[in-house]
Amino acid sequence: MAAVGADLITAVRDAGVVGAGGAGFPTHVKLGNAVDTYIANGAECEPILESDLHLMIRHAPEIIRGLEAAMEQVGAVRGFIAIKGKNKAAISAIERSIAGKPSLQVATLANTYPAGDEMVLTRQVTGRMIPPAGLPFQVGVTVSNVATLKQISDAMDGNALTSRLVTVGGEVAKPVTVDAPIGTPIRDLVAMAGGPSVSDYEIVFGGPIMGPIGSLDGFITKTMGGIIVLPADHTMVRLKKQSDPVTKLRAKYCCTCQECTILCPRNAIGHPIQPSKMMSKAWYIEEILRKIENHEIDSITERMVSESLLCCQCGICEQYACIFGLSPNKVYALVRAAVRKAGLKFDFSKIQLYGGTLFEYRKIPALTYARKLDLERYIVHTELLPAGSLKPKKVKIALSQHLGAPAKPVVKSGDHVKKGSLIGEIPQGALSARVHASIDGLVEEVNDLHVVIGGIGL
Numbered sequence: 001m002a003a004v005g006a007d008l009i010t011a012v013r014d015a016g017v018v019g020a021g022g023a024g025f026p027t028h029v030k031l032g033n034a035v036d037t038y039i040a041n042g043a044e045c046e047p048i049l050e051s052d053l054h055l056m057i058r059h060a061p062e063i064i065r066g067l068e069a070a071m072e073q074v075g076a077v078r079g080f081i082a083i084k085g086k087n088k089a090a091i092s093a094i095e096r097s098i099a100g101k102p103s104l105q106v107a108t109l110a111n112t113y114p115a116g117d118e119m120v121l122t123r124q125v126t127g128r129m130i131p132p133a134g135l136p137f138q139v140g141v142t143v144s145n146v147a148t149l150k151q152i153s154d155a156m157d158g159n160a161l162t163s164r165l166v167t168v169g170g171e172v173a174k175p176v177t178v179d180a181p182i183g184t185p186i187r188d189l190v191a192m193a194g195g196p197s198v199s200d201y202e203i204v205f206g207g208p209i210m211g212p213i214g215s216l217d218g219f220i221t222k223t224m225g226g227i228i229v230l231p232a233d234h235t236m237v238r239l240k241k242q243s244d245p246v247t248k249l250r251a252k253y254c255c256t257c258q259e260c261t262i263l264c265p266r267n268a269i270g271h272p273i274q275p276s277k278m279m280s281k282a283w284y285i286e287e288i289l290r291k292i293e294n295h296e297i298d299s300i301t302e303r304m305v306s307e308s309l310l311c312c313q314c315g316i317c318e319q320y321a322c323i324f325g326l327s328p329n330k331v332y333a334l335v336r337a338a339v340r341k342a343g344l345k346f347d348f349s350k351i352q353l354y355g356g357t358l359f360e361y362r363k364i365p366a367l368t369y370a371r372k373l374d375l376e377r378y379i380v381h382t383e384l385l386p387a388g389s390l391k392p393k394k395v396k397i398a399l400s401q402h403l404g405a406p407a408k409p410v411v412k413s414g415d416h417v418k419k420g421s422l423i424g425e426i427p428q429g430a431l432s433a434r435v436h437a438s439i440d441g442l443v444e445e446v447n448d449l450h451v452v453i454g455g456i457g458l
Helices: 008-015 051-058 060-074 088-098 118-126 146-156 186-192 235-240 244-251 259-263 275-279 282-293 299-310 316-321 328-342 366-372
Strands: 037-042 078-084 104-109 141-145 163-170 176-181 201-205 226-231 394-398 422-425 441-446 450-455
Touching (some): 008 060, 037 060, 037 118, 051 060, 051 088, 060 078, 060 088, 060 104, 060 141, 060 146, 141 146, 163 186, 176 186, 186 201, 226 235, 235 316, 259 275, 259 316, 275 328, 282 299, 316 328, 316 366, 394 441
Parallel strands (some): 037 078, 037 141, 078 104, 163 226
Antiparallel strands (some): 163 176, 441 450
């Protein structure tokens, strides 16, 4: 066991901890930035999900231990645990754990969407505005999901990241939250929830609003906090499966009413993004994509490029604001994909901010949003199953569950591994994260994408 007070960055790196609530940024890298304020993100702003809620109720002391260690590492003098006011049990548990700690306090949030976006959260809790396309440390703040802080605490005791809490909800017989070994088959989790309650369905990985369509043949990763089963004809499924040609065609019928801009959370905090103005250029989307591919950047194309890099893909413009159901977010996604393929960069340092003076008045009530999307019926309190309830016979562990380069496999077929054994190492000089075995077993398959482990004696 690693002693408390040992090099925290090394312990977190060795444990393979990554951001649990977002893109999976390697946490040992994030802990290298000096800041004065640390925010523990317990907002869990997507409907149906309860993994962070259960974690805060059951593991508040460990979360606070991880937060205090992280604060000491980065030099933060104050810490906030951001929780929605409706989650009273979580607030009570956290308040008991920070009693007598003057540098820590609960930041109570309204039930709005997207409260957990780090740009929005930093503005809400500290009043500071992260620069466009910037990161919180640029304004003296670090943001970590509460699950990440629990994992930091585990890493301090020498325990690798091998599992995470996952909510299984939607059209299932018995919605549950369960501790799932990394690499657990999705079908095992759905079975734990009693199976689908409809015959024709789709699986969403993560939250129902921002999560992608997945498959029963998929596997749990470090960043996946939810598995949501929805009817195949559900509004969210239809929107997620909308084809690129349909997006391009429908975008041309925008009336530029500006509702998408008014309700855009990134515009509300002061970033230079105006979806309505972008959509007014949608008649030329094919030409714009061609210019990006050929690096022919005029003023209109430059604006499309910059705004695509600022969009957080929250879906409000498409799912809530637009009276015609058009998809500014999908148009932004098309442009951003073209930008990345072309290898273009954009300098935001000289971009003027709008100021975000009406930030407090431009928030979306989360329950109203859920009702509009026909998700309210799935918002139920889930049962937290006892630890060890889920024992998969086989796990398929991805070597890329994080931002950066995939881990390099360090095991081969036929190797016996124990839970917590290193199976993927950080490539030399790369931004990456370690990967560990999540069960005891025999390595059955190894390639550049994943490691398959079959359980022994299960």
